[in-house]
Amino acid sequence: MFKSHAFLFIFIGVFGLLGGIAARFSNEFSFAFQNSLSSSLQANILSIERQSNEIKDRLAAENPTSLIFVGDIMLGRDVEKSINKKEGDWNFIFSKSADFLQTADLVFGNLEGPISSHGKNQGSIYSFRFNPLVAPALKSAGFNVISLANNHILDWGGEALADTISILKENSINSVGAGLNREKANSPVIKKINGTEVAFFAFTNLYPEGLEASQNNPGVSSFDLEKIKEEIKNLKQSGRADIVIISLHWGEEYKKEANDFQKQIARSLVNSGTDILIGHHPHVVEEVEKYGNSWIAYSLGNFVFDQDFSKETMEGLALKVTIKNKKIINAETLKVKINNDFQPEIFIPAYQ
Known part of the structure; x- marks a missing residue:
């Protein structure tokens, strides 16, 4: 049991x-x-x-993508006085050009100075600083990317530059060509537009000592040609960019033809993969050329400026580029005229 x-x-x-x-x-x-x-x-x-x-x-x-590029934008001095006469309505400055700009998928220009109420005047012979209210007006006009790589962006020091970057960002505008340190200053802006990755760089070789960004200090991007060409190649080869656009603040003021240095640099950058190269600074129009399958505008002249001492400085060009299937299929130049109130107006057809 x-x-x-x-x-x-x-x-x-x-x-x-x-x-x-x-x-x-x-x-x-x-x-x-x-x-x-x-x-x-x-x-x-x-x-x-x-x-x-x-x-x-x-x-x-497969849908056409349009990009519009314009010249130098200076929103102080007599331009601001013109606005004050219009009860401070900054949209007034762009009222004759906004309708056309807004037809593009992206608008790019060069801002000739900081947007800020702060900072210290660095003592430049021409020292620019713009009312923060200009930023909503730029956005409303259609601007998406702004170059800060120029000889005026630090006219009021690093604090004003920091304000500029922040204020533009608050208004959904990307800035390129300057930053709070070297890495940020040299970094491209990459935007996907209708399925196409478009990279924007901005550089200048016109700056006094101390204007270039360092590891821990604000400033403009570093104009190192070999490094720039290497970065372009890396972006293209890695697939991070289908189209590369470079803005250069360079050349000689009031010269109507690009010099040999500009041509050498531009063509070298195109040979390294640049698709569109836009020049600023001379304040007058210089030649536009097709080089290979790329386009070079050596200087688009002024877009908004109070340089009313000559016909040439009250004119400029807008470059409209059309992209389809990730390739440039067309580019056209459009004449810009600045009136006595410093409003730019874009005319069609363009002159070549």
């Missing part, structure tokens, strides 16, 4: 143990299977999403 009960207890114990092992194995197998299924499903979902995004980008890239 005792032996039979002992045997029964042993049998029940072993059966229970085996059942427990089986249940645990079943749970672990089920968990592993679910994990495997979940990972596989997740991978498939990610793959489908990636393929879907690629298709969307490809279809979007």
Whole structure:
């Protein structure tokens, strides 16, 4: 009797143990299977999403994308006086050009000074600083990317530069060509426009000692030609950019033709992968040329400026570029005239 009960207890114990092992194995197998299924499903979902995004980008890239580039924008001195006569309505300055600018997918210009109420005048012979209310007006006019790489952006020091970057950002405008340190100053702005990755750089070789950004100090981007060309190649080869645009603040003031240095630099950058090169600073129009499959505008002249001492400084060019399937398919120049209230007006057809 005792032996039979002992045997029964042993049998029940072993059966229970085996059942427990089986249940645990079943749970672990089920968990592993679910994990495997979940990972596989997740991978498939990610793959489908990636393929879907690629298709969307490809279809979007088939739609024409238009970019408009304009010249130097100076919103102080007599320009501000003109605005004050209009009860401080900064939209007035762009009222004759905004409708055209807003037809583009992106508008780019060069801002000749900081936007700030702060800072210390650094003592330049011409020292510019603009009312913070100009930023909403720039946004309303259609501007998306602004170059700060010029010889006036630090006219009121690093604090005013920091304000400029922040104020533009608050108004959904990207700034390029200057920053709070070297890394930020040299970094491109990359925007996806209708499925096309467009990279913007801005540089100047016209700055006094101390204006270039350092590791811990604000300033403009570093004009190092070999490093710039290497960065362009890296962006193109990595697929981070389909179109590369470079803005250069350079050349000689009031000269109507680009000098040999400008031509050498521009063509070297194009040979390294630059698709569009835009020049600023001379305050007058210089030539526009197609070089290979790329476009070079050596100087677009003025867009908003109070230099009313000559016909040439009260005129400029707008360059309109059309992109389709991630390639430039057209570029045209449009004449800009600045009236006595310093409002730019864009005329069609352009002169070549």
